[in-house]
Amino acid sequence: MDLSSFAGPFLPEILLLAGTLLVFLFDVLGVRTTERVGAVAVGATALALLFVVADLGFAPLTFLRTIPAGQLDAAASGTPLYAFTSLGLVFQAIFLLATLLVSLASLSRPSRDRGAPIFFGLLQLAALGMLLVALASDLIFLLLAIEVTSIATYLLVAYTRHDSRSLEAAMKMYIIGALSTTLSFFGASLLYGAYQTTSLLAIARDGGAAGFPVLVLLGYGFLIVGLAFKATLVPFHAWAVDAYDGAPTDVTAFLAGGSKKVGLFAFFLIFLAPILFVRAAAPGGSPFTSGAVALGPVLQITLSVLAVGTMTLGNVLALLQKEMKRMLAYSSISQAGYMLIGIAVGTAPALAGATLQIFAHVFMKTGAFLLVAGVTAWGVGPLIDDWKGLGTRRPFVGVAFALMLLSLAGVPLTVGFVSKFVLFSAAVQAQGYFVWLAVAGLLNSALSVFYYARVLRVMYFEEPAARATPTGAVAGGSEPPVLPAGGLGYGRATAILLAVVLIVAVGVYPQPVLGAIQAAATHFVNLGA
Amino acid sequence: MTDLALVGFVTLSAALLAIGLFGILTRRNFILLLIAIEIAMNAAILNFVYFAAYAGGTAGLTGQAIAVVLVGFAATEVAVGLAIVLALNRLKGTINVAQATELKL
Amino acid sequence: MTLAELAFVALALVAVATAILSLLVRELVHTILWIAVFFVDLSAIYFLLDAPFLGVLQLGVYAGAVTVLLLFGIMVTRKRIFSREAATGIGAVPLALAVVTFIFVISVIGEFPQSGGTIHAYAPADLSQNLFNVNGPWLLLLGLIMLGAVGGAIYLVREGRE
Numbered sequence A: 001m002d003l004s005s006f007a008g009p010f011l012p013e014i015l016l017l018a019g020t021l022l023v024f025l026f027d028v029l030g031v032r033t034t035e036r037v038g039a040v041a042v043g044a045t046a047l048a049l050l051f052v053v054a055d056l057g058f059a060p061l062t063f064l065r066t067i068p069a070g071q072l073d074a075a076a077s078g079t080p081l082y083a084f085t086s087l088g089l090v091f092q093a094i095f096l097l098a099t100l101l102v103s104l105a106s107l108s109r110p111s112r113d114r115g116a117p118i119f120f121g122l123l124q125l126a127a128l129g130m131l132l133v134a135l136a137s138d139l140i141f142l143l144l145a146i147e148v149t150s151i152a153t154y155l156l157v158a159y160t161r162h163d164s165r166s167l168e169a170a171m172k173m174y175i176i177g178a179l180s181t182t183l184s185f186f187g188a189s190l191l192y193g194a195y196q197t198t199s200l201l202a203i204a205r206d207g208g209a210a211g212f213p214v215l216v217l218l219g220y221g222f223l224i225v226g227l228a229f230k231a232t233l234v235p236f237h238a239w240a241v242d243a244y245d246g247a248p249t250d251v252t253a254f255l256a257g258g259s260k261k262v263g264l265f266a267f268f269l270i271f272l273a274p275i276l277f278v279r280a281a282a283p284g285g286s287p288f289t290s291g292a293v294a295l296g297p298v299l300q301i302t303l304s305v306l307a308v309g310t311m312t313l314g315n316v317l318a319l320l321q322k323e324m325k326r327m328l329a330y331s332s333i334s335q336a337g338y339m340l341i342g343i344a345v346g347t348a349p350a351l352a353g354a355t356l357q358i359f360a361h362v363f364m365k366t367g368a369f370l371l372v373a374g375v376t377a378w379g380v381g382p383l384i385d386d387w388k389g390l391g392t393r394r395p396f397v398g399v400a401f402a403l404m405l406l407s408l409a410g411v412p413l414t415v416g417f418v419s420k421f422v423l424f425s426a427a428v429q430a431q432g433y434f435v436w437l438a439v440a441g442l443l444n445s446a447l448s449v450f451y452y453a454r455v456l457r458v459m460y461f462e463e464p465a466a467r468a469t470p471t472g473a474v475a476g477g478s479e480p481p482v483l484p485a486g487g488l489g490y491g492r493a494t495a496i497l498l499a500v501v502l503i504v505a506v507g508v509y510p511q512p513v514l515g516a517i518q519a520a521a522t523h524f525v526n527l528g529a
Numbered sequence B: 001m002t003d004l005a006l007v008g009f010v011t012l013s014a015a016l017l018a019i020g021l022f023g024i025l026t027r028r029n030f031i032l033l034l035i036a037i038e039i040a041m042n043a044a045i046l047n048f049v050y051f052a053a054y055a056g057g058t059a060g061l062t063g064q065a066i067a068v069v070l071v072g073f074a075a076t077e078v079a080v081g082l083a084i085v086l087a088l089n090r091l092k093g094t095i096n097v098a099q100a101t102e103l104k105l
Numbered sequence C: 001m002t003l004a005e006l007a008f009v010a011l012a013l014v015a016v017a018t019a020i021l022s023l024l025v026r027e028l029v030h031t032i033l034w035i036a037v038f039f040v041d042l043s044a045i046y047f048l049l050d051a052p053f054l055g056v057l058q059l060g061v062y063a064g065a066v067t068v069l070l071l072f073g074i075m076v077t078r079k080r081i082f083s084r085e086a087a088t089g090i091g092a093v094p095l096a097l098a099v100v101t102f103i104f105v106i107s108v109i110g111e112f113p114q115s116g117g118t119i120h121a122y123a124p125a126d127l128s129q130n131l132f133n134v135n136g137p138w139l140l141l142l143g144l145i146m147l148g149a150v151g152g153a154i155y156l157v158r159e160g161r162e
Helices: A003-029 A034-055 A059-064 A086-106 A116-135 A139-157 A164-195 A200-205 A213-230 A238-246 A249-280 A295-320 A324-345 A348-377 A395-409 A415-429 A434-461 A490-508 A511-526 B006-026 B030-055 B057-092 C003-024 C028-048 C052-077 C092-111 C124-134 C136-157
Strands: none
Touching: A003 A034, A003 A116, A003 C136, A034 A059, A034 A086, A034 A116, A086 A116, A086 A249, A086 A348, A086 A490, A086 A511, A116 A139, A116 A249, A116 C136, A139 A164, A139 A200, A139 A249, A139 B057, A139 C136, A164 A200, A164 A213, A164 A238, A164 B006, A164 B030, A164 B057, A200 A249, A213 A249, A213 A295, A213 C092, A238 A249, A238 A324, A249 A295, A249 A324, A249 A348, A249 A511, A295 A324, A295 A434, A324 A348, A324 A415, A324 A434, A348 A395, A348 A415, A348 A490, A348 A511, A395 A415, A395 A434, A395 A490, A415 A434, A415 A490, B006 B030, B006 C003, B006 C092, B030 B057, B030 C003, B030 C028, B030 C052, B057 C052, B057 C124, B057 C136, C003 C028, C028 C052, C052 C124, C124 C136
16 A cells, blocks of 8 residues: 555645644744744644545535545445545534634734644644544544544643633543543443444444343443533533633633534434434334334434433523623533434434534634634623623624624524524424424524523623723723724634634525535435445 | 353443442542542453453454553543643642632532 | 452452542552552453453553552642541432442343353454554554643643743
8 A cells, every 4th residue: 555545535634733743843943933833733724624625525626635536435344443424524624614713813812922832733633633533433433533632622721821710621621521531431342342343333233232232222321421521411511611611712612613513423423323223224123123122212312302401401501691701601502402403313404404503603603702712802801791882892893793693593694594494494304203302492592592682782782881990990981991902813803704704605605515514414324224 | 261250340340430430429639530530441441351351353352452542541641630730739739629619610 | 169250259359449448548648559459450350361461551551650640640749748638528429329320330241141251362463463453543543642642741731931
């Protein structure tokens, strides 16, 4: 096997690894200005994104394809550790977009930050882990790839090492992360015991475990609990708000928009196959129904309950928050519930809806956190009420944030509306109790409008109150607090602009993106049949 | 040695997982938390080893390979945890999770 | 009861006892002693399972490296090496959760034969063939994890002038 034929399909991963190593080398050589180091990270991520999009087959880029046509969505022979699926490529694009937004915005971090090489290096390494998750077709490969991302994100959260809040957030995240990893590996070991293989397709297909229904059920149970921590589903969400709140806000943007989706994609890979196989084999009986337990329906009901609980509790708690970051963190938890609906329903349209929802969430939530980071750097406080009047005084920031919140609420002509429409209509089409999932999702969307609207009201219709200056005197009657003259910085402004443009563009004309995602979802569903 | 029953190993690993979980939920010293996590992780590794021993053939080799990788991974995880805790200790002088209360629960 | 079964029961009891002791004793250094015994004991179980390579690995990595790492952690974060840990209660809810987990996992034993079973031994050459060839990507992933850990951990603990 010569190098080019081996390295070709892995070009995006190799680019990110090279970027990571180069940036670490910069640290040793003493090149530590944010702009120089960040340029490497932005370049590597953008190039990797280009190749992934080319592999997805967008017309003007097809000459850049790196994956041979026969290898994409090919029926697996044997038990390979990784496979190239178009849904995996869609997720790679999503992960790379989140990383690109965060690294662009981080170009505007203080230039003399001596840890810049480590920051961008870990960011790229986390992105590399996410890309590998999207390739996985083996349980151990998947869990180890998730760990590449997890370890890098613990250290990213701890990155502002002279801020005890950041270190404590990292400590909490580490403990919960290590616990969830342990439970996942325990579940994987039980599945290995039942099937004597760790290949995901073989596990889903193999009837060899008919004698071990309890072992299989327990294995999946431990995996659900372990991965639910990573995907911040509701009984296992408590750590996330603290971690999101304590982490440097740019890192929070990466956690909410990027690394959390890794857990959700792991749900796709692990739990979708058993659901699909049961449906495909329903008339003649399936491996699982022949045993004591029908695994597919059990998984569907479990995931449905998790989805409804996550949406509802996340929204109710978001309603009660007074701080901007915590409100966005809870809203991010509730969004995970919507995405889970797609997996519970398990049809190709529902899968496409969930994928589009994850795609949309990257721009909405990553963009929102990046914007909050920029505004906080101006000296605006953490409370929602501290944002009074910001919309009229900083029109760009105001309009951008308003669009992100409207999209999160699911207002028409934004990408958030399209994704919810596709997702909920797929759930309704699937009949059965899935209709109630759609109803729960709609009610929750309505509920979420309240807290997004509150932020808009504060930003546009409330005058900033007179505030005491540090010397104790009241600053000139009703004079608003002084905002510094500087803007957001070019990098951050570019990232936010990119997010806003995509929110509106995909919202108004969703066809290219939606079409690609629907095709990928259909391929994925047919993969095992 | 061909006469060990699998049920004994299942019981042992279940007990170790339960002890580890209990430790993670109750201990407040970070080092003790790390130890509790390692006990639970060893339960998972033990699972792979004995299932591999009973599987035989390529499947068994795969199980042992997983166990080897996991031992290396667990050691790396401990090192990362210690790095975080040493940085925190330098800053605040405590590694007690309950005393580190700047974040709301 | 055969000699092997007797050995296994003894080793298992020691493993459970040392695991519990390491979490309950109040002298932190004694905790490290018990957990070292626990790791050595598990390594003996691996030898009993005809997995000598894993036994040696367990001795080297866990009983050696991890134990020393934890000991250093305690020495650096505590003023006096024999300092005591404030007693933390046992707590009814965590205990119940642990017991429930135990019962859940133990419920699978009905699916296995209650006695006997062939233990396969694997040659280290075959194992390394599997580890480096067939399942090589796992080791690559482990390498990536270590790359991140080393880079980040060095940054966290090195003296920094911001």
